[in-house]
């Protein structure tokens with residue numbers, strides 16, 4: 001072992017102390033704290049204030065001057081910016097927390113990684129397959145020195161560990177399939193949803209035809225830099241409807257539009273698929289198929305089901321993974337188990353039973369003649385998976401000590417969101433896709449490959 005490495009390991013293992021070798025963390029900060037930049041300093045950004053306040057917050061960025069002022073009130077020493085590309089030129093930054101709109105996430109993540117900055121990205125990590133793959137690849141090149149985390153903080157809940165233990169210890173026999181679902185039906189401001197027809201329409205449109213992007217509604221107010229908000233996406237007219245919801249919920253005013261988000265996949269789908277993903281040790285699927293509401297070129301489907309095939313790994317055979325949203329639901333094991341009573345949940349099917357869960361609870365249902373539980377070997381108490389602790393703190397600790405892992409790094413989360421986004425491509429082409437995860441190509445439906453990425457406005461490089 002190199003001497004420097006030995007000293008670092010010894011210090012961490014021995015006293016729980018953190019030392020700061022140059023280039024690893026806070027090297028220029030006298031207090032050994034990270035120099036953090038926060039992009040998006042209101043809404044979800046506020047949920048990060050208390051954890052980043054334990055470090056040096058040296059930069060804040062927001063396209064909304066009032067929101068920037070809100071952040072600056074809490075962190076008066078930070079330099080302020082409207083354009084995150086400018087902010088990333090600030091030399092003393094070593095870690096970035098990003099809470100912007102979804103259509104900028106992959107860009108910001110890549111720009112951070114390419115500048116050797118640790119990155120905590122709010123979910124979803126990306127809104128296209130190509131974006132997820134670029135971010136993951138950039139991180140894998142630097143994983144020995146950079147810490148990453150996607151904002152799926154529910155992962156710190158004890159139920160995540162308990163479900164994983166039940167499955168690995170054989171409580172449902174051999175794992176065969178897993179489904180996750182979410183019942184949110186979010187529609188844009190001024191719109192209604194005809195659930196039967198699967199159509200989102202403007203309230204004042206008697207013909208109930210597909211709604212589009214929100215109609216032009218004058219110039220944006222002076223305090224919003226709308227052009228920077230649009231960022232890499234194609235330009236759509238300003239409408240206050242994109243900014244009409246309260247702090248931490250405003251994402252529900254834009255995330256259903258294709259150019260700004262990935263609908264419920266990027267919203268509750270990220271959290272709920274995580275509940276499942278943590279238990280199945282899957283990487284990329286070999287196929288994807290999906291069906292849902294009739295296609296709307298502006299708005300992602302509310303009701304949609306996607307199904308993925310995953311190859312075997314070292315502890316289980318091949319499995320299918322499914323995602324149901326907006327009213328679509330998996331079939332319950334028995335009619336008396338009403339899965340609809342769980343708004344966001346997951347169900348695991350094994351050779352000997354089912355496991356049904358929400359974020360806090362789990363229900364084990366042995367099923368079939370052989371389901372006598374003799375195959376279940378529960379682990380001893382001292383072998384239980386350790387609690388994750390505080391989710392944001394886990395990332396801060398890993399920034400300072402690269403030998404520490406984070407639960408939702410850009411590989412784990414990148415694979416998860418790539419799968420879900422591939423489902424949206426399958427939905428759009430209406431065919432079962434054969435997928436080669438190594439190359440990121442659909443091998444049987446050529447037109448699907450064009451939908452794995454999206455065009456960007458000039459001046460906005462995905463991998464800059």
Ligand SMILES: NC(=O)c1ccc[n+]([C@@H]2O[C@H](COP(=O)([O-])OP(=O)(O)OC[C@H]3O[C@@H](n4cnc5c(N)ncnc54)[C@H](O)[C@@H]3O)[C@@H](O)[C@H]2O)c1
Pocket residue numbers: 039040041042043044045061062063064067082084099100101102104122123124151152153228229231247248249250251252266267
């Ligand atoms: N982890 C969670 O539980 C959770 C909860 C809510 C939201 N989120 C995620 O957080 C993100 C923000 O959600 P929100 O509801 O706070 O949205 P929001 O629209 O309120 O945006 C948050 C802040 O970012 C600013 N902003 C937007 N685009 C920007 C850009 N390009 N550069 C700089 N600032 C920008 C906005 O002005 C606002 O102040 C979304 O990606 C959402 O999915 C996660």
